[in-house]
Amino acid sequence: MTSPNSPEPVPDVEPTTSAPHVRAVPEYPSHRWGFGAFLLVEAVLLATAAFVGVFLGRGSLASLPVGDVLVGTMLPTLFAALAALAITKLRGNGPVIDLRLSWRWDDVRVGLKFGVLGVVCTTVGVLVWTEVVGEHNATSAISALVHDKPMSVSAAIAMFGYLWLLGPVCEEIIYRGLLWGATERLEWGKEKWGRLAAFVLSTAVFAVSHLEPLRTSLLLVIAIPIGLARLVTGRLLSSIVAHQMNNFLPALAILLTTLGVVSG
Template sequence: MASVQVRTESLPSPRWGFGAFLLVEAVLLTTAAFVSALLGSSSDGASIPTRHVLIGTITPTLVAVAVALLVTVVRGNGPVRDLSLQPRWDDVKTGLRFGALGLVITTLGVAVWTRFVGEDDAQSAIGALVADRPLSVYAALTVFFYLWLVGPICEEIIFRGLLWSAIERLQWKTMLWGRFAAFVISTAVFAVSHLEPLRTTLLLVIAIPIGLARLVTGRLLASIIAHQVNNFFPALAILLTALGVLQL
């Protein structure tokens, strides 16, 4: 009887780690500085053209996430495998649940934070940019969709994708401990990397449910959905403020 050989495909281990995350962060900061210098700056924030604000805010993140994805293609097995981006319906449902939890925690956190530090200091950097700046409908919608949908995808790929996977691949005693370490470290780095010192504690609180979605499922889609759900109402508030409908 002829024997049947079963071929099993084993993928090589990705050839990237913390260095890839540091590279992406360097690209983010360098691009932000370059775009700022290219577009020009002003000591009077109100005099900066709206399109410059949008380009300066969005472009560095898009460039950085493009580099992150490229790293997984050139030195790994692609973003789907390296960053655990496999699409699963259960991850969508889990992300929605943790996103809803995040909305409750964020609302309570902002209320407490505002009481102690004041409304201005609790406001995000991009929220402060548009608070006193009337925007066109096109510009306001661009900010809204970026904050709600695009920004969370980019941030999750960088922090709970690239950074998380680099931490998780370290030689931990157990896989569970590696995932927990990835949750703790990526949550802390996420909060600090926003470069908003007064809001770091608040950002830590906001990031916990998002990180838990990644921890529970082991995949990135759940944390992306949770992040998008968590950002929806703040993005909507900024949209209405930018259009002059709402006064914050």
């Protein structure tokens, strides 16, 4: 006998759908978290960033030690993602069901395809955007932090691993996971907002939440293929893979720059 709060088994077969490019997803047990959970996670992210900034802040950005740069870059997003996972356990059915976070090779393949699309879109977007704002203003926040800051090989590899692999996992849990799931629960009249609304809102919030106003339009271009991967499969792994694909070249460029292999 199962308890009233026990999740129903998740069906392994996807039903058919009339939409030609968006796969239908099976019905999942409902969860008890919504936008409040996402706002709480965003508060954790901002509070952690503020705390780390106050605790580590000693002078200008250029004078920050390498260790402080690593901690300040990684901790806020990592803590926020852990808070999101905890919420799904405490107020829902866990991340596998609530965030659609499961392993499927099909999702990896879809993520790789949208990742390639993302690299193309990002490359074109960066070229156009740099022409508009000028090369001096085209530097991302993380690039500015590590500019002219020599790193040990271990520190540079740690930064590369975070930017390429771990950071995208954390951000996808927050935006295409928690925010997406909260948006899908919203109703307009008697109709749920659904996956298209979740795609639009999560893409916009992802771009704005980086708190780099000048780069928001570029971040929108970057975010669209990543969100499309989530929209097409209905699961989170595909957008994680697409995000990692998109981050690989920028992360590699920062790695080579911090090691002094190429000039910044």
